[in-house]
Amino acid sequence: MNNNNSAVETTMATSGMPSAIQRYHTHDIDQHARNMGGWQVRYDQMTPGRFEGELIEFRAGWMQLVRDRTNQSMLKSGSAWAGAITFSVPLSSQGPVFCAGHPIHEQSLLVAHGEHLPDLRIPEHLDLLAVTVEIQALEHVLERQASRFRITDLPRCYRLGTSSVQAELTLLFDELAAADQGQDNLLGHEAIRHGIRDAVMVQLLELVAPDQAPPLNPTARKRMVDRAREYALGHLDEPLSILDLCNHIGASRRKLQYCFQETLGINPVAYLRALRLNAVRRELRDSLYEQGVQEVAARWGFWHLSRFASDYRTLFGETPSQTLRRHQLC
Incomplete structure (x- = not known):
């Protein structure tokens, strides 16, 4: 050695x-x-x-x-x-x-x-x-x-x-x-x-390529959020990242966050996380084959398992294991 x-x-x-x-x-x-x-x-x-x-x-x-x-x-x-x-x-x-x-x-x-x-x-x-x-x-x-x-x-x-x-x-x-x-x-x-990878890139871009465009009016903000949501809802079979959304609509994370906050009262990261948590729940509930919670969570991009479990319980009022167990008992 x-x-x-x-x-x-x-x-x-x-x-x-x-x-x-x-x-x-x-x-x-x-x-x-x-x-x-x-x-x-x-x-x-x-x-x-x-x-x-x-x-x-x-x-x-x-x-x-x-x-x-x-x-x-x-x-x-x-x-x-x-x-x-x-x-x-x-x-x-x-x-x-x-x-x-x-x-x-x-x-x-x-x-x-x-x-x-x-x-x-x-x-x-x-x-x-x-x-x-x-x-x-x-x-x-x-x-x-x-x-x-x-x-x-x-x-x-x-x-x-x-x-x-x-x-x-x-x-x-x-x-x-x-x-x-x-x-x-x-x-x-x-x-x-x-x-x-995308989370790291977003952090670096915030520093080296800050958004210098003027603020958008309410109509333009709503249009940008609608485009982002349409893209996200059209790709529910994929664990999209915030960088995916930014690249699709041609905006920085800061601008997208501002538009989401002003239009929906939620930031786009939380919005995407909610979509992915819902996707995990559906897969745990409706899957036709045996699989563990960790496998499903990882497939949807959740790797910090304790944080995932906490977010899941907060959103749905039960743990991922409880969702899976209920399905298996049916």
Whole structure:
């Protein structure tokens, strides 16, 4: 066993199938660089002491999420995989980052072409989330939403300021890691991977491509909500995400949320969740074959099972298991 990478061995050995999340822990800085799946990077340690690095990686189609924790200051250079755009979000740090020779003192999101990453000097004890997406997928989203964000204007830094993106992405990643520790690999379900990917993308777009269009009048707001609902109701056999709706009607999440709130008194995320909860209930009630609650919930994109059960009970006044049991007794 490689003692510099013992956590990898442990993760893979405890499951009959590869984990959706890969975990690496090492005391070798070069091994830490090699653990970046698909990347070609060089790390040079700049502060004294034993190196300690941890990587947690999750892939979902055209998106790769990597949480990168290191204890030493380093010089970083190299590239991500071909055809990628990288979004680097510091979750916590102790000091400035130097990007291509320029100090960045405020907490900022760095966006760059994966094949042309800027040279970085990072501080000690950095906890970083790297979100890497295929450029074609990002261009598709930007085009559908008529965004002014231009991929040609990279690399760029965006001040996080009072943005909730750090907190939201930290919570999401913590929940991902917790879900992957369960006996069943929920993160292997495509509906769940689709929802996680879209949730991350929505958070990033809020920061780099804010909606700058003027507010809509009541008639236009109603028209937008009607289009969104028509699309959602026409796809009741799919666990749609908020990004799906935004792409279909050509609007940002902020604009869609404003229109829903003003027109229906509910936000679109809650609306979609209600549709999916109803779909789960119908499947539990009407299914012609034996299946568990977890399997049905995962098929509809619910991977945080305790939250799903709470939302289900609140909406229907009974637990999913009670719905399933009543069907089985009929």
